[in-house]
Amino acid sequence: xxxxxxxxxxxxxxxxxxxxxxxxxxxxxxxxxxxxxxxxxxxxxxxxxxxxxxxxxxxxxxxxxxxxxxxxxxxxxxxxxxxxxxxxxxxxxxxxxxxxxxxxxxxxxxxxxxxxxxxxxxxxxxxxxxxxxxxxxxxxxxxxx
Amino acid sequence: xxxxxxxxxxxxxxxxxxxxxxxxxxxxxxxxxxxxxxxxxxxxxxxxxxxxxxxxxxxxxxxxxxxxxxxxxxxxxxxxxxxxxxxxxxxxxxxxxxxxxxxxxxxxxxxxxxxxxxxxxxxxxxxxxxxxxxxxxxxxxxxxxxxxxxxxxxxxxxxxxxxxxxxxxxxxxxxxxxxxxxxxxxxxxxxxxxxxxxxxxxxxxxxxxxxxxxxxxxxxxxxxxx
Numbered sequence: 001x002x003x004x005x006x007x008x009x010x011x012x013x014x015x016x017x018x019x020x021x022x023x024x025x026x027x028x029x030x031x032x033x034x035x036x037x038x039x040x041x042x043x044x045x046x047x048x049x050x051x052x053x054x055x056x057x058x059x060x061x062x063x064x065x066x067x068x069x070x071x072x073x074x075x076x077x078x079x080x081x082x083x084x085x086x087x088x089x090x091x092x093x094x095x096x097x098x099x100x101x102x103x104x105x106x107x108x109x110x111x112x113x114x115x116x117x118x119x120x121x122x123x124x125x126x127x128x129x130x131x132x133x134x135x136x137x138x139x140x141x142x143x144x145x
Numbered sequence: 146x147x148x149x150x151x152x153x154x155x156x157x158x159x160x161x162x163x164x165x166x167x168x169x170x171x172x173x174x175x176x177x178x179x180x181x182x183x184x185x186x187x188x189x190x191x192x193x194x195x196x197x198x199x200x201x202x203x204x205x206x207x208x209x210x211x212x213x214x215x216x217x218x219x220x221x222x223x224x225x226x227x228x229x230x231x232x233x234x235x236x237x238x239x240x241x242x243x244x245x246x247x248x249x250x251x252x253x254x255x256x257x258x259x260x261x262x263x264x265x266x267x268x269x270x271x272x273x274x275x276x277x278x279x280x281x282x283x284x285x286x287x288x289x290x291x292x293x294x295x296x297x298x299x300x301x302x303x304x305x306x307x308x309x310x311x312x313x314x315x316x317x318x319x320x321x322x323x324x325x326x327x328x329x330x331x332x333x334x335x336x337x338x339x340x341x342x343x344x345x346x347x348x349x350x351x352x353x354x355x356x357x358x359x360x361x362x363x364x365x366x367x368x369x370x371x
Contacts, residue, residue, distance in 0.1 A: 050242075051244055054242045054244060055244075055255065057203065057236060057242075058255050058256045058259065059227075059231040059255075059256050059259035060259050061224075061227060061259070138198055140242075141198075141236075141238060141315070
């Protein structure tokens with residue numbers, strides 16, 4: 001004999017598995033997005049170490065360097081988010097049959113995803129930006145002891 | 146010296162070589178540089194540059210006393226030093242260090258963008274400088290489109306655009322042909338005659354003739370002051 005709860009639980013088990021798997025993949029995608037952003041912004045900082053050093057020698061404060069690096073990250077994130085949202089609008093049509101109580105173009109979902117991704121990207125760019133503020137003009141300007 | 150812009154007292158700069166061993170690039174430096182002086186620092190590679198980094202407040206690892214005008218630099222925190230540097234010092238580099246992705250106009254605007262100038266003041270100052278250095282026609286060009294001499298001309302214009310009292314130059318003609326070098330040194334002489342204090346590091350005997358004092362460094366010591 002099985003309880004009613006057990007019957008319900010067994011009946012939704014395959015779907016629960018799908019949802020858990022989707023959640024795990026979404027979390028992995030978020031981590032990948034953060035790692036990717038971190039990598040891109042780190043590369044940007046390395047490429048522009050000379051420029052950042054020169055700017056600091058000419059008067060830029062650490063705050064100005066943070067604005068420069070995070071500003072660049074924000075531009076990239078804005079473009080990425082926009083492209084992602086447009087692609088998502090098309091791809092959600094394919095998933096519309098699987099959705100329950102949520103429309104294919106649910107504004108709240110789209111906005112939440114965009115905000116979360118922007119926040120993750122900002123956090124991921126903060127570390128390289130902070131590293132850039134420690135650029136040593138003495139090295140940039142060719143000090144040799 | 147009452148009209149001294151720079152006073153160094155017992156200044157030393159060393160780098161650790163190992164356990165309790167140090168390599169001294171500057172030892173017990175006592176030096177006065179007057180306002181509107183044009184000083185050439187000569188010496189082995191590294192010594193002069195270390196002096197410039199010290200005077201330019203990019204290096205904080207020295208000991209001793211450094212007075213710039215009335216300010217006791219040795220008592221200032223890094224942030225206060227940066228503010229003083231922005232207000233009083235301009236830099237000219239051997240490698241020009243113009244930013245490749247920016248036009249001549251934008252390169253000249255960089256130092257102003259980090260100081261308290263309005264957008265209209267910045268435009269006016271850049272226009273003045275382009276006019277003064279006769280490079281109006283090149284304002285939209287990128288550094289790679291300029292000759293070495295023209296790039297250094299922009300470098301000098303950028304160094305003085307925010308109205309510093311002190312100009313520090315690191316081998317300013319080191320990468321230039323002799324005629325371009327002469328042009329830059331004549332420009333330095335003109336700026337000096339207008340009241341700008343200039344300290345240049347150079348290995349060129351000829352360049353020292355444009356200044357009025359020579360300071361010779363050896364093994365970190367000042368061995369000769371003229």
